[in-house]
Amino acid sequence: MKQQFKVNKTYEEINEKIRKGEAVVVTAEEMIEIVEELGVVKAAEEVDVVTTGTFGAMCSSGAFLNVGHTKPRMKMEEIYLNGIPAYGGIAAVDLYIGATALPENDPRNEVYPGKFEYGGAHVIEELIAGEDIELEAYAYGTDCYPRREIKKLINIKTINDAILCSPRNAYQNYNVAVNKSSRTIYTYMGTLKPNLGNATYSSAGQLSPLLNDPFFETIGIGTRIFLGGGIGYVAFHGTQHSPFGIKRSKKGQPTGGSGTLMVVGDMKQMSTDFVKAASILGYGVSMFVGIGIPIPILNERIAYYTSVRDDEIFAPVIDYSVDYPSGNAKPIKYVSYGELRRGFIEIDGKKVQTSPLSSYYKAREIANILKEWIKNGEFEISKPAETLPAPEPDVKIEYDERKE
Numbered sequence: 018m019k020q021q022f023k024v025n026k027t028y029e030e031i032n033e034k035i036r037k038g039e040a041v042v043v044t045a046e047e048m049i050e051i052v053e054e055l056g057v058v059k060a061a062e063e064v065d066v067v068t069t070g071t072f073g074a075m076c077s078s079g080a081f082l083n084v085g086h087t088k089p090r091m092k093m094e095e096i097y098l099n100g101i102p103a104y105g106g107i108a109a110v111d112l113y114i115g116a117t118a119l120p121e122n123d124p125r126n127e128v129y130p131g132k133f134e135y136g137g138a139h140v141i142e143e144l145i146a147g148e149d150i151e152l153e154a155y156a157y158g159t160d161c162y163p164r165r166e167i168k169k170l171i172n173i174k175t176i177n178d179a180i181l182c183s184p185r186n187a188y189q190n191y192n193v194a195v196n197k198s199s200r201t202i203y204t205y206m207g208t209l210k211p212n213l214g215n216a217t218y219s220s221a222g223q224l225s226p227l228l229n230d231p232f233f234e235t236i237g238i239g240t241r242i243f244l245g246g247g248i249g250y251v252a253f254h255g256t257q258h259s260p261f262g263i264k265r266s267k268k269g270q271p272t273g274g275s276g277t278l279m280v281v282g283d284m285k286q287m288s289t290d291f292v293k294a295a296s297i298l299g300y301g302v303s304m305f306v307g308i309g310i311p312i313p314i315l316n317e318r319i320a321y322y323t324s325v326r327d328d329e330i331f332a333p334v335i336d337y338s339v340d341y342p343s344g345n346a347k348p349i350k351y352v353s354y355g356e357l358r359r360g361f362i363e364i365d366g367k368k369v370q371t372s373p374l375s376s377y378y379k380a381r382e383i384a385n386i387l388k389e390w391i392k393n394g395e396f397e398i399s400k401p402a403e404t405l406p407a408p409e410p411d412v413k414i415e416y417d418e419r420k421e
Contacts, residue, residue: 070383073375130299203299222354237401243309249282
């Protein structure tokens with residue numbers, strides 16, 4: 018049976034208020050206190066949009082480029098950008114460069130731990146910065162595309178298109194990584210000291226986009242978002258999107274990875290403040306991407322979701338020395354983001370220092386920028402063409418009878 022709400026708004030009603038400069042827009046941090054003060058119904062009546070943000074390493078990222086036709090024309094096959102291989106099996110001058118791509122002469126982990134000083138993410142960041150990139154390409158030649166090789170400089174202003182297109186970004190939740198072995202290990206979750214010497218995590222918790230809409234009731238195909246400093250869109254659910262059959266908190270937040278997004282956006286709008294290459298010791302190259310998503314408060318259930326606190330969101334602690342690499346990643350325990358952000362957690366009776374791989378500071382900055390865009394009428398809310406795969410919401414809203 019469809020749940021009946023005390024508050025009901027539409028996307029068009031909210032957008033009309035945005036156009037008139039009358040919309041009430043707050044960040045997810047601010048919404049926590051508003052719901053605490055007013056109760057969930059009055060908060061839903063008062064607030065129109067809640068903004069979210071995240072800024073973390075997102076390995077499954079990359080960019081489509083169209084570098085423009087040459088004279089004579091060329092059907093590029095083997096392609097390098099500043100020595101980084103790009104995929105050319107698309108069309109004549111289209112290519113895809115992945116964030117984690119490495120040059121052929123990189124020693125990888127032959128010299129352990131590898132430094133991975135330059136890769137695809139660095140090329141993407143440099144393109145966004147407006148720097149020149151050396152394009153080197155080879156082809157077998159055809160009657161209509163006779164040219165067989167080229168080497169020239171390109172930049173974001175001289176190429177036709179530069180589209181960030183990432184298959185898997187904005188993980189809904191993620192692991193807390195520890196190392197129970199007796200040696201230091203190097204992972205995509207950073208350097209992990211032996212014998213539970215530290216713990217790392219990667220989420221903005223209460224500010225994170227998908228934790229504020231845990232069943233994807235407002236986020237779906239076509240949702241307009243903040244992406245890398247510009248405007249982007251949710252193109253589809255991301256790879257490894259798996260929101261079913263997972264344990265959830267009382268406000269619906271999953272206690273594991275769960276949902277992901279495939280996102281696209283025009284790199285010519287973006288800023289290196291929100292797209293940063295990263296060299297991860299002993300692992301490889303990754304890319305930090307800033308994403309912010311507006312949550313329209315259509316009813317009090319969505320207001321209830323967006324009131325979630327770090328102490329109410331839990332993540333699994335996983336041993337990355339044996340359990341994760343073996344494919345048997347059984348949680349040692351679950352800890353809240355409140356505990357993680359306080360700097361220590363307890364595992365097997367031991368006090369373990371924690372550190373984030375994502376930036377809460379940048380997540381807050383993104384949420385506030387998006388808030389100002391909406392308040393200034395520069396960014397409207399888009400209704401998804403289709404929602405993402407998700408289980409039916411089974412959250413019981415906690416009404417405060419004294420306030421409602």
